[in-house]
Amino acid sequence: MSVIEGRSPQTGEVLRVETDGDRIVGVRRAETRDASLPWLIPGLIDLQVNGYAGFDVNGADVCAESVIGITHALAAAGVTTWVPTIITASEEAIVASLRAVCAARDADARVAAAVPFAHVEGPFLSDQDGPRGAHDLAQIRPVDADEVARWAAHGPLGYVTVSPHWPGAPEQIARIVASGVRVAVGHAHATPEQIRAAVDAGASLSTHLGNGIFATLPRHPNPIWTQLADDRLTAGFIGDGHHLPADTLTAMVRAKGPGRSFLVSDSVALAGTAPGRYHQPVGGDVELFPDGKLTLASTPFLAGSGVNLAQVVEFTLTRTPLGLPTVVELASGTPARVIGNRSIGRVQAGARADLVLLDADGRVVDVLAQGARP
Template sequence: MTTFEGRAHGGDGVLRVEVAEGRITGVTRHAAADPSLPVLAPGLVDAQVNGYAGLDVNADDVSADTIAALTQRLAAAGVTTWVPTVITGSQERILHALDAVRQARAADERVHAAIPCAHVEGPFISPDDGARGVHDVEWIRPIDADEVARWQQAGPVGVVTVSPHLDGSAEQVRRIVRAGVTVSIGHTSADHAHIAAAVDAGATLATHLGNGIQPMLPRHPNPIWSLLADDRVTAGLIADGHHLPDETLVSMIRAKGDDGAYLVSDLTAIGGLTPGRHTTPVGGVVVLGEDLRLGHEETGLLAGAAATLTDGVRHLARVPAVGLARALRMASRVPARVTPGTRPGLGTLEVGAPADLLLLRPDDLAVDQVVVGGTPVPT
């Protein structure tokens, strides 16, 4: 048995967590609080990762080794569970990426534990400028449940992002959900009626709400209001300080309530690299700023993110209307609940839960220690 101790992230006092054989076996709380102790929290769960530190899920040469290396590098940054995200492309490229995820999970039980499923973001999205983001319009196509079934044969597809802007979309959504895949609405220019029909058909998530949408919208109705208003939809939000202004984040979190919104990074392979110009397999030339803003060189539009989910927690924790406890919940418990294939208890510090822990320095909330399956990992 091993014991880890830190300040409680959701209240006063000190938590002592006992772990054995990869699971939490005991949790006790003490009234006394040592301000020098790190903050103790569950390992973070990132439901949308395209790449990191030069490794890209969407690269032509992505392999099982790529996925395994990403798992290690993300864990060192505090993200102990992640969802590889494959974006718009040819069916062949999507199948290749999904097969790499499948092979990586089959080859290493640690990778299998860290990756509950894969997320395919597109190609069933809006072709409109702004709404499609930097997704290649050449490969955008209508929602096709039969294609999703082919993806399922290649790898562990758990989530598919779609735009239900075309007539007949709801029936395709219904078929995808019946096949056991969670449907998320995003990169969309759909009107309220089409969005409502997709939710009635079983769509339950919103992909990085407020992003992947036209820059100019009618005051009302628009997709943001439609997805915020529906309590059946849990919304992913990017809290890197660039994708959404703080006042927008606060408003969306208040609208969705404690369990209706979760944080994602939308992290790309440019994250962790030096600022400057970089070329990506999806999106072309992008520019990474010192402030970690990642934008397309020609359009200036955001081209994914370069900040980790841990960076997002740190940013949101300093927003007075949110705070650290809520930010951590939105990056652990809530995404663990809505992501298919996650292990029981993931995202909590409860007896029986996976012993994936994160300790943050009290002064700047930087990563102090990461524990995966009860074993500390290099950071």
């Protein structure tokens, strides 16, 4: 049995958390407060990770070792649960990535605990420049519940991102949801009416709301307002300071409410590597800056995210007025509910011993992942 101490974000009280193996077995409150102690929060949960630390969950070289490598690198940074995100590709390539996730979970029990399922972002997205983002136009295709069913036969599939502008999208979405796979709206040029029809059909998430959309929109109505207003949608936000300015992130989270919002990194393989110029399969020549900004080389255009969720948390804490209890909900509590796992995203007896200590500036100073230091 071991003990870790820190302050509660909700009350400021000192908590003594006892762990045994991978479980929290007791949480006790000290009688005195100690403002010098770090904050004690649940392990961070990132629902959208394309890659990290040089490892990718996409491409011809994807393998179980990639998923295992990301799991251990993220745990060291404080991200103790994560969802591999597979982007638009051929059906064969998507299946290969799902098989790699499945093989990694089979090979490593810690990965099986840290990776609940995969997310396929595409290929049922907008075919228009802007909302399509960096997704391969040649592989964009209409929403197809039969193809989703074929994917799911090869690995743990949790949700799929679609643009509901396609003819027949509501019927296909209803079939996907009925199969047990959740549907997110994203990379869409759909009208508000088409988005509402998708939600009526069972779509329940928004993928990185505010990004993957036209740079210029009508004041109103537009797809952002529609998704912010619909309480049936829980929305992800890329809180790296580059995809959404701090005031935009603040306003969007306040509009949705912390119980219907979550933070993601949307990191790519270059996240967690040294700043510099690189060539990558998606995006070509890119430049990674020290602050995690990743752009197409010599342009202002973003080429993905170069940060992890712990850095997103630090940015949100230091650059927005949302406050630590809200940010913990955004980065742990709500994502745990999206996953549907009551043993993560909380500090209480019986929960998994995924714990993070943060300093006053929101930086990670210590981590327990499944009861062990990574």
